[in-house]
Amino acid sequence: MAMRILVDRTLCDSQAICVSLAPDIFQIGDEDIMHVANESPDDEARPLVTAALNSCPKGAIMLVEE
Amino acid sequence: MTNFDEVNYMSADESLIQDPYPYYDYLRDRCPVQHVDALGVMAVTGHEELAAIQRDTANYSSCNCLAGMFVPMTIPEDCEDLGPIIEAARVQAPVELAPLATVLVSLDPPVHTDQRALLKRVFSPNRLRENEAFMWRLADRQIDEFIEKGACELLSDYAKPFSTLVVADLLGVPESDHKMFRENLGGGPLESMGDQGMTSVDFLGDYFTGYVEERRRSPRDDVLTFLAEARYPDGSTPEPEVVGRVASFLFAAGGDTTSGLILSGMRIMCERPELQARLRRERDRIPDFVEETLRYDGIVKTTYRMARRNTRIDGMEIPIGTTMMLLLSGANRDPKRFQSPAEFDLDRPNAREHLAFGRGPHACAGAPLARTEARVTFGRFIDRMSDIRLSESKHGSAGARRHDYEPSYVLRKLLALNLEFTPAN
Numbered sequence: 001m002a003m004r005i006l007v008d009r010t011l012c013d014s015q016a017i018c019v020s021l022a023p024d025i026f027q028i029g030d031e032d033i034m035h036v037a038n039e040s041p042d043d044e045a046r047p048l049v050t051a052a053l054n055s056c057p058k059g060a061i062m063l064v065e066e
Numbered sequence: 067m068t069n070f071d072e073v074n075y076m077s078a079d080e081s082l083i084q085d086p087y088p089y090y091d092y093l094r095d096r097c098p099v100q101h102v103d104a105l106g107v108m109a110v111t112g113h114e115e116l117a118a119i120q121r122d123t124a125n126y127s128s129c130n131c132l133a134g135m136f137v138p139m140t141i142p143e144d145c146e147d148l149g150p151i152i153e154a155a156r157v158q159a160p161v162e163l164a165p166l167a168t169v170l171v172s173l174d175p176p177v178h179t180d181q182r183a184l185l186k187r188v189f190s191p192n193r194l195r196e197n198e199a200f201m202w203r204l205a206d207r208q209i210d211e212f213i214e215k216g217a218c219e220l221l222s223d224y225a226k227p228f229s230t231l232v233v234a235d236l237l238g239v240p241e242s243d244h245k246m247f248r249e250n251l252g253g254g255p256l257e258s259m260g261d262q263g264m265t266s267v268d269f270l271g272d273y274f275t276g277y278v279e280e281r282r283r284s285p286r287d288d289v290l291t292f293l294a295e296a297r298y299p300d301g302s303t304p305e306p307e308v309v310g311r312v313a314s315f316l317f318a319a320g321g322d323t324t325s326g327l328i329l330s331g332m333r334i335m336c337e338r339p340e341l342q343a344r345l346r347r348e349r350d351r352i353p354d355f356v357e358e359t360l361r362y363d364g365i366v367k368t369t370y371r372m373a374r375r376n377t378r379i380d381g382m383e384i385p386i387g388t389t390m391m392l393l394l395s396g397a398n399r400d401p402k403r404f405q406s407p408a409e410f411d412l413d414r415p416n417a418r419e420h421l422a423f424g425r426g427p428h429a430c431a432g433a434p435l436a437r438t439e440a441r442v443t444f445g446r447f448i449d450r451m452s453d454i455r456l457s458e459s460k461h462g463s464a465g466a467r468r469h470d471y472e473p474s475y476v477l478r479k480l481l482a483l484n485l486e487f488t489p490a491n
Contacts, residue, residue, distance in 0.1 A: 011427060014189075015433060017418070
């Protein structure tokens with residue numbers, strides 16, 4: 001099963017806790033908001049992505065299995 | 067000996083104000099979600115349950131989040147969703163309750179979602195980075211005012227002016243107005259909205275509304291213009307009063323809370339000399355110190371929700387209209403989430419899972435700001451003062467300390483922290 005990362009943009013504040021946990025996947029770009037650099041990372045990234053999902057205070061990160 | 071079965075947590079009971087944690091443990095040991103007869107509320111001390119309730123806006127309204135108070139409403143029989151009644155109550159609120167009914171923290175989707183979105187440009191990563199540069203300069207200027215005395219009262223000499231001016235700078239208040247802000251902002255805690263706390267918020271509301279109108283007419287290259295040009299997510303333009311109200315709300319939201327955090331951490335650092343020594347050797351651990359302080363002795367103890375539908379949690383029925391009393395500081399010591407929760411542990415691996423800033427759509431927008439303010443403050447104090455300790459004449463000696471807390475069931479706020487130190491050279 002491959003995972004796909006979705007972000008609820010109405011919730012995301014760009015508080016960037018996810019960025020500090022998984023900077024290859026979650027990044028602050030030129031537009032000064034958080035964006036997902038890699039929406040479908042390899043399965044090895046699952047623990048980091050899960051930690052980011054659990055640490056987001058807004059609950060803005062979701063994982064879809066496809 | 068306080069009788070935990072009968073004590074009224076929502077009163078100024080002296081023992082709970084001094085130390086609420088045994089009461090939270092008592093409640094949590096009985097059940098993470100339980101009815102408290104003395105209050106007529108469901109008290110929540112379980113970490114998982116509290117986070118779930120805060121995330122669940124379909125079943126829980128934030129209308130009563132401030133001190134459990136909202137505009138009185140009548141719940142009709144067979145009502146299935148209080149949403150429309152809550153929104154009608156907001157609109158029909160008598161003038162003295164209008165602030166309570168419209169403050170950002172009490173709003174529900176979709177209005178909350180729109181107004182909260184206005185804050186994204188205030189707390190954007192770039193904006194926070196610029197503001198941090200101001201914070202380092204401000205910390206030094208504040209410390210310069212008292213360093214030669216070898217002593218200070220941390221709240222009035224530093225934390226209160228510091229937290230006020232940080233928000234002023236974040237919102238782009240011209241430096242020429244900073245003195246006025248420092249002088250005028252009595253700004254009571256959030257639950258005093260309704261008495262003199264509101265006068266400050268009115269003054270600020272008018273101040274920012276005026277600037278929004280002026281900058282929309284004559285834009286400049288400044289933060290106030292950036293704020294004035296904020297749009298709702300659908301691209302529509304907010305009324306100047308709405309922007310003004312949200313901006314002024316930030317002073318209430320980021321005042322007592324952040325100054326309280328600074329005092330809370332400094333108290334811990336002063337009471338544990340070996341921890342202070344360790345932070346001096348390992349300055350990069352200051353962010354972890356801030357997190358564990360938030361978990362161990364955070365500032366917003368209590369928040370509220372109202373069940374807007376008949377719902378369930380942990381297999382228990384929650385009838386429509388139920389007041390949920392969310393004990394954030396209690397959940398932060400839930401042994402199911404945190405090992406040895408009553409211990410302050412700088413090396414705790416999951417300190418960041420604390421609920422001091424809440425969860426869900428209302429999770430504190432200012433959390434990055436608060437964390438930075440605490441980090442800059444502790445860093446600068448350690449840089450510029452050696453051997454920071456509590457004044458024994460004011461706070462007693464180790465093992466027999468005296469601390470005065472604000473008699474609030476919402477905020478855990480030291481009224482003063484008298485420090486002594488040696489200026490470092």
